[in-house]
Amino acid sequence: MIKYHPTQELLISHSGAQLPLSLSIAVSAHLEMCSECTTVTKKITAQQSALFEAQDVSNNVNFSSMLDKIFEHKPDLQVEPKKTAINRISVAGNNYQLPRAFSHFTDLKWSSFGAISRARVVKDTDNIRASLLHIDKNSAIPSHTHKGYELTLLLEGTFSDENGVYNKGDFIWLDNDLEHTPFTKTGCLCYAVQDAPLRFVSGISQALNPLGQLIY
Amino acid sequence: MIVRIAHNSTDITLNNTKFNSLDGEQLKINSWLKLVATKQDKQAFSELFKWFAPRIRAHGLQRFKQEALAMDLVQETMLLVWRKAVLFNADKGKASTWIYTIMRNYCFDMLRKKQTQKEDTISDDLWPVIEQQTPDDNNDHLQNRLLLSHLGSLSLQQKQVVEAIYLQEMTQQELATHLDLPLGTVKSRLRLAISKLKSKLEADLD
CATH class of the missing domain: 1.10.1740.10 (RNA polymerase sigma factor, region 2, helix turn helix motif)
Known part of the structure; x- marks a missing residue:
């Protein structure tokens, strides 16, 4: 059961194609797993479409040659069988099938640090970075805070932190200065988007601050 | 389904x-x-x-x-x-x-x-719009899930009637015989159940 969802603002921005790629991937993958948010998003898109149609437009633009160019092409006469590019990955001895939003990323390069494996997915402009993270079972990520926000979409497995237990499909948005220590009993695969490096805060794990750079 | x-x-x-x-x-x-x-x-x-x-x-x-x-x-x-x-x-x-x-x-x-x-x-x-318009109707599927998620809001008697008729596809007469109830009772339970489900769904979609 999914308990954590994107805010309505995020759904609106996603539906309007106004999010950076890294976040749109997260929202899209969440929608694939969450029928409630899919229903809401369909309504949002219908509203955006209505607004788009209600725009004031000038009719003084000459498009005539464009129509001729379009008619040079032949329309498809039937629905072609859908090509489904399923992106299967293998990490730390586990096999997973990624959501459709990840179909494009077939060339993931994994690097490991102890129980944590990471593959960079996108590096957007504006300093946003997104990675797939795999954490082995019975492992913790040392206590850390974020300078910016951290979005975690749980793709497989479960994990918990000071705030609760998270399940597959949960869309967990943390703003800066929130300290947490995620732990996973089952092992888990997440998609994480951050806009600034992690900072490890407690005791010896401060020595791990370079790890923040790895995960980030 | x-x-x-x-x-x-x-x-x-x-x-x-x-x-x-x-x-x-x-x-x-x-x-x-x-x-x-x-x-x-x-x-x-x-x-x-x-x-x-x-x-x-x-x-x-x-x-x-x-x-x-x-x-x-x-x-x-x-x-x-x-x-x-x-x-x-x-x-x-x-x-x-x-x-x-x-x-x-x-x-x-x-x-x-x-x-x-x-x-x-x-x-x-x-946003799979172009390639994903398959005959398999995802929309129905979502609405079914939404609908099924509201079955819990019905009374046990109403739920029993809805499940028998729409999920097990029994006729109203079969169900009446099965439950040893007058046909009219089955009909009125079904009517109440449906109007309840309908208002729940409308609340979702508004």
Whole structure:
């Protein structure tokens, strides 16, 4: 059961194609797993479409040659069988099938640090970075805070932190200065988007601050 | 599994009526797109073009602030509409929303291209409009799940009736015999259950 969802603002921005790629991937993958948010998003898109149609437009633009160019092409006469590019990955001895939003990323390069494996997915402009993270079972990520926000979409497995237990499909948005220590009993695969490096805060794990750079 | 609730004259196919009751303009747009899809009708496409081209251009100007890019967006969106019209499925929504989503997707790819200089077409993975209009009706599926999620709000007696009739596909008479109840009791329980489900779903969709 999914308990954590994107805010309505995020759904609106996603539906309007106004999010950076890294976040749109997260929202899209969440929608694939969450029928409630899919229903809401369909309504949002219908509203955006209505607004788009209600725009004031000038009719003084000459498009005539464009129509001729379009008619040079032949329309498809039937629905072609859908090509489904399923992106299967293998990490730390586990096999997973990624959501459709990840179909494009077939060339993931994994690097490991102890129980944590990471593959960079996108590096957007504006300093946003997104990675797939795999954490082995019975492992913790040392206590850390974020300078910016951290979005975690749980793709497989479960994990918990000071705030609760998270399940597959949960869309967990943390703003800066929130300290947490995620732990996973089952092992888990997440998609994480951050806009600034992690900072490890407690005791010896401060020595791990370079790890923040790895995960980030 | 498809849960169809059509009981006496109470036909609730659980769609948001606001989206389905098309006004005259939307009906015209739907029928134009259908003509393009079934007959590759150039006249109908020209009508669509006349309606959408200035709107797509205005949207493009807003997003790109450049006339040339806005015109690209018009051309590429309308070309996709022309070529892919056969994929439009009127049961899933309005033609204008379908065209809007095609524009939205192309716009996203254009913006990506501008930022990264890469020829990515990733939008179809993020918003599967064009390729995913399969006969397998995802929409029904979602509504079924939504509907099933509300079964818990019924009383045990109501739930029993709904499940027997719509999930196990028993007739009302069979169910009455099975439960050893008068047929009228089964009917009235079903009627109450359906009106309750209907109000729950309407609350979801509002």
